[in-house]
Amino acid sequence: MDSSAPERSAPGSVSEFLERLDEIQEDLPKRLRQCAEFTRRHLHLIAVSTVSDMAKAAGVAPSVYMRFCQVVGFSGYSEMQHLFRARFAEFRPSYQERLANLRKVDVPGARHLLAEFAEAGHRSLLSLSNTVTSDGLERMARGMAEARVIHLVGLRRAFSVVSSMSYMLGQLGVPATLHFAAGMLTDEETVFPGDALFAVTFAPFSSETVRLARSTAERDIPVYALSDTDRCPLGEFAKEMLVAREDEVAGFRALNASITLTTTLAVAIKALQKRG
Amino acid sequence: MDSSAPERSAPGSVSEFLERLDEIQEDLPKRLRQCAEFTRRHLHLIAVSTVSDMAKAAGVAPSVYMRFCQVVGFSGYSEMQHLFRARFAEFRPSYQERLANLRKVDVPGARHLLAEFAEAGHRSLLSLSNTVTSDGLERMARGMAEARVIHLVGLRRAFSVVSSMSYMLGQLGVPATLHFAAGMLTDEETVFPGDALFAVTFAPFSSETVRLARSTAERDIPVYALSDTDRCPLGEFAKEMLVAREDEVAGFRALNASITLTTTLAVAIKALQKRG
DNA sequence: AACGAATTGGAACGAAAATTCCATTTTTTG
DNA sequence: CAAAAAATGGAATTTTCGTTCCAATTCGTT
Incomplete structure (x- = not known):
């Protein structure tokens, strides 16, 4: 015994x-x-x-x-x-391959699948805490807090991220504009000196988002970026770039790290504005 | 030398x-x-x-x-x-310490905020795994997998949730429609028998979302719901309702549980369609 | 207050990792 | 094409880290 x-x-x-x-x-x-x-x-x-x-x-x-x-x-x-010690698969399988993986999981059952995604979420959050530097986040929040208007752009998978941020900033009373169709001429016309652009794109990167961000940076308007890898074209000209890696399940990724990071960012921006 | x-x-x-x-x-x-x-x-x-x-x-x-x-x-x-490794050597004070230090300069710092939100995320995911029942999720996935078209509706904070789901379903080749301005007459006209509606709303509930969901249910088209509490009006007529409660930081909530749940749902739906 | 049980922390041990060394292979140069 | 220089990879060495053991201490009980 x-x-x-x-x-x-x-x-x-x-x-x-x-x-x-x-x-x-x-x-x-x-x-x-x-x-x-x-x-x-x-x-x-x-x-x-x-x-x-x-x-x-x-x-x-x-x-x-x-x-x-x-x-x-x-x-x-x-x-x-x-x-x-979470490891992140670096290669990105196509959707066909992902579906093939999905098939391999023998009778996953929705409950089992949920447990998998929850676990992936935990790991994404752990990785986020370990990769985002104090300074980088702080500088980004500070820079964006100074902007007269914060412009948000992100397409495809990144769209939910910026749209949630748009909602939060709105609630907090921070002037922000969500750009729905990046790449249109009208976008450039609404971004003025004194503003800032927050651009989000995940691999494979959206050319429209990159184009708008680049032309904005070329006009000396600060661009802040979020991606899922350091090898993101936005890094070339963004004033600050943060990386949020998402752990995956059979090739599929939820947005835990990104959403957590942008939520933090929104609150941090508001906190900075309040004091001065 | x-x-x-x-x-x-x-x-x-x-x-x-x-x-x-x-x-x-x-x-x-x-x-x-x-x-x-x-x-x-x-x-x-x-x-x-x-x-x-x-x-x-x-x-x-x-x-x-x-x-x-x-x-x-x-x-x-x-x-x-x-x-x-050195970048995250900062430790957050425990609650006791925090209360003791409350009178000192209350500068949370972006890094601390991130740690708080990450922790809230962990708790949200944990609670999600513990509250969502196997059967409920499975039945919902099954029901939605049978739909000819899945209609997605969610406003305000819930919009990012349905928009990410919309993107995923699109990638997976599952017919889905994202309703941007719920409450308009045109919405009802696009939802047909054989379809299903997935409605998301968090307290305080969006009346437009509830209205569209109710009128859809009254037409005997199945409505599946997601909320952050069981006391949600959608529960009255939804065929299934899931609850994803989000832990909060200083009154703010990230969407970890909801996003994880809907991502799971999307993949589960596709998995079911493939075999049936 | 005194005994016994549980908990604690320092020191010793063993395993694994970081680092250096050197023989072998590859590249460069005359 | 040969000789010298550089680069490479495996083996030896040293350091660090994980783990266990045991004496000292604390805690609970009588």
């Missing part, structure tokens, strides 16, 4: 990890709960830190943090870290 | 790193250029990989990748990795 610990198996996903934390956090001794609380608030650090780093940051001894990993169900820190 | 290498100091930022890469990449021997090219395209991997990982992925021996780090100006891989 099993005298002390229930000894359950290791969490196999970020969701499971968080649930396990909920289960045990209550009846954990002081130091271990300290680990749990810190870890919960700094999930993204696990991937890029050593045990000693995490332990020091949480305010406990390395051996205690080690035990924390085991209490959660892992064999040790390494195993836990492995779960948080 | 320094016989061989020019020995410049190490890049202190990612931008400097990339500039240095531009400078030297041209006149680098084959294998080293291979490292440079791979690294440039996979910057995000550095923080979470070992030298051997990077070397293997780049197709060179570990010692070569090692030398690459030195050619760029670092003392070794560790120093280079440090640059890519």
